[in-house]
Amino acid sequence: MxxxxxxxxxxxxxxxxxxxxxxxxxxxxxxxxxxxxxxxxxxxxxxxxxxxxxxxxxxxxxxxxxxxxxxxxxxxxxxxxxxxxxxxxxxxxxxxxxxxxxxxxxxxxxxxxxxxxxxxxxxxxxxxxxxxxxxxxxxxxxxxxxxxxxxxIPDSTGHSASDLLAIKDRLQQLLSRNLHAEPNDADYVNHEDTSKAFLSEVSTMLEHFKTSRRLNKADSPLLEYATMSGAGKTRWGFHVERLLKAELPDCAILRVGLNFNGGSGGGDADRTEAVHLLSTQNFSDQQTMACLLFARGLLQCSPDAVRHFAAWLRGLTTPDVLDALFESAPEADTRILVVHLDELAMLLKETRLGFTDKNLKEFVNNLADYNCGQRPLGLVVPVITHTSPVIWDPETTTIPLKRMNLGPFSFAESLKFFQGINVTDLDSLLAISACGGHAALLVEMRKFMGRKSGGLGPLITCSRLDLHRKSVKAMGMSKQECISLLKAILLQQVVLEDKIRRYSQKGLLFLEDDDGRYRVSVPYPCLLNLLEVLDRPGRFENLRWTGNTPAKSRWRTKAFEALCAIRIAIEMKDFPYDSPRDPNTVATTFVREKKSCVCLAKNQNEAGVDAIGVDGGTMILLQCKYPEMDSTAQDWKEVEQFMNFTAKTGVEWAKKAGCNQIRAIFATGRAPRNYTSTRPTELEVDGVHISYTVYAKTENRKDCAIRAMPISTWIPSSVMCF
Structure with missing residues (x-):
């Protein structure tokens, strides 16, 4: 042993x-x-x-x-x-x-x-x-x-609307009022396109409802808004009530808000109670929804205030609670109830609940189902907002889900955040544009400007961007994953949901539905956070404003040049953007290594180009003109000079690199003038084929000899700082 x-x-x-x-x-x-x-x-x-x-x-x-x-x-x-x-x-x-x-x-x-x-x-x-x-x-x-x-008073086998109304007032006197409040950090700015689309959907529902006083399931949709963290989803859920009151003055408009992320005051009891009722008390989806509506809607209290009435609450049904809500509303030809479910997808993260996307749709279906009952007392409009889109199971019922857009504000809408503040100078316009239509960043920028500390520097270092930066790092993206995401953003691609779902779950980007697929975008500072994931972040130094640059105008020009060069590089394999080099070095290195490259030119003023690239048999030459003023117009003589330079010196560089094509791009943030020259935009010089493309602030006349395309079709407007 x-x-x-x-x-x-x-x-x-x-x-x-x-x-x-x-x-x-x-x-x-x-x-x-x-x-x-x-x-x-x-x-x-x-x-x-x-x-x-x-x-x-x-x-x-x-x-x-x-x-x-x-x-x-x-x-x-x-x-x-x-x-x-x-x-x-x-x-x-x-x-x-x-x-x-x-x-x-x-x-x-x-x-x-x-x-x-x-x-x-x-x-x-x-x-x-x-x-x-x-x-x-x-x-x-x-x-x-x-x-x-x-x-x-009532037994636990069922409670009618009259039973609920009989105890409503007495309970409200004993229980503390607790509702989710609308954030009031700034005056609300309306999403015009989003508002039109929402009102159109509700008007269609209302038209069908008035005809037969009930809806078919196909006409009773769930309205889902999924987009970037801080884009204004919570406030949108409050604003829809105001929209309907203004648009439909003959209707009685009600709203009940459920917040499953615990934001906007009111605590996180909506999520915790939903989990408790579903997992511990074994309530059905309909019973759980009925309890939440009973507390937040009828009693106007937190759901956990009535937790100990579990046996009694088990007798609640969603139709009875909705009937009670409609009966408590003012007299009107039609009563409309908006049920706003904010960050509903948080329930998917509750592991002990074991919720799937199918369960999530079953959980909210009974709201839309109410409209299809025998005698609904009003019209329910379910508005669902969350950061990431959910893969809803369409087979659960025939209740449709409509994915609505709540994208970034336009630049004109962004300016409305700054009522009462003078923002006509170029520095202010630059900073506002850099917010990329992101509601939370615009609110931050207004605070900075109110303290006379506005600008791109404070924006890049603000807490909201720091949270985004930490979320990006926490993703642990590989180089290829980051490049793939940057391509979707900079090339303005329409992508499938599964390609961006992982990033949207972290609230990293704007989502806009495009017929079942998505367009994605980010504000300028968020783009910088994504670029920092890549190796050698020093090559992007021209994009970041630190406040130490000797001249702001010089920084703006360099950042614009770098952004345009990055836009060229993202089209190529492995994103070969590099630190500045002179054109001759780019050509000789390409001959030796046969590797694609895009970089800023070291001496662009002398060389006549701001950036140069090589990819296969094509050389890319770029010249940029940043606007000194918002109203600056582009002088077409500069365009012609660039074309002349390309036809002479550019051809020499191309031949040195072994290229037989030149793609010449003139990019400007200035407004175009009409050009009457007959110079061709496609020509061949000494065996090298040259094509010219001009991007400007806006499009010029279609009968111009050289067309200027809107630069926003080439670089996303959300990342352009002008």
């Missing part, structure tokens, strides 16, 4: 069993506590107490219930700890037997005892969960106070 085996006790399994099992005195003590706790359970105060019993007596009974539940909880914890200790001990014995003597009878016996102990752990865990649930319910009763007696 080896040393390990000899070190064992004569009967290690029996010793472990004796060491791990509770003693008789310990076991008897736990049983005594359980029996005392059970005997301490009082009679049901609702059933047995006379109706005129003082409410203080009910409060005393609730305190006793809590003390009993606390003792049971302690017993369950002790039993769980004891069972776990047994597992730990027996596991050590089993492993020792295996290592010392192999799979002997003793090892098999130890394994059997281990499995028995593990079963006891599972049983103890279940008892602990039950004890914990009873403790939470008892604690909720104590916190709620004497309101319980009022809910004893």
């Amino acid at each position: 080896d040393e390990a085996a000899s070190a064992q006790t004569a009967d290690p399994v029996e010793d472990a069993k004796q060491a791990s099992e509770p003693s008789e005195s310990e076991d008897d003590e736990d049983k005594d506590v359980e029996e005392q706790a059970a005997s301490a359970q009082p009679a049901d105060p609702v059933e047995d107490a006379p109706k005129d019993e003082p409410l203080q007596q009910t409060a005393l009974v609730n305190e006793e219930d809590l003390a009993t539940a606390r003792r049971l909880q302690k017993v369950a914890i002790n039993q769980l700890e004891t069972a776990q200790q047994a597992v730990d001990t027996l596991q050590k014995v089993w492993l020792q037997e295996l290592e010392a003597r192999g799979n002997t009878e003793e090892a098999k016996e130890a394994e059997a005892k281990l499995k028995e102990a593990e079963a006891k752990v599972n049983k103890a865990e279940q008892k602990y969960k039950e004890a914990q649930q009873k403790y939470e319910e008892a604690q909720a009763k104590v916190q709620a106070g004497p309101a319980q007696d009022l809910l004893a």
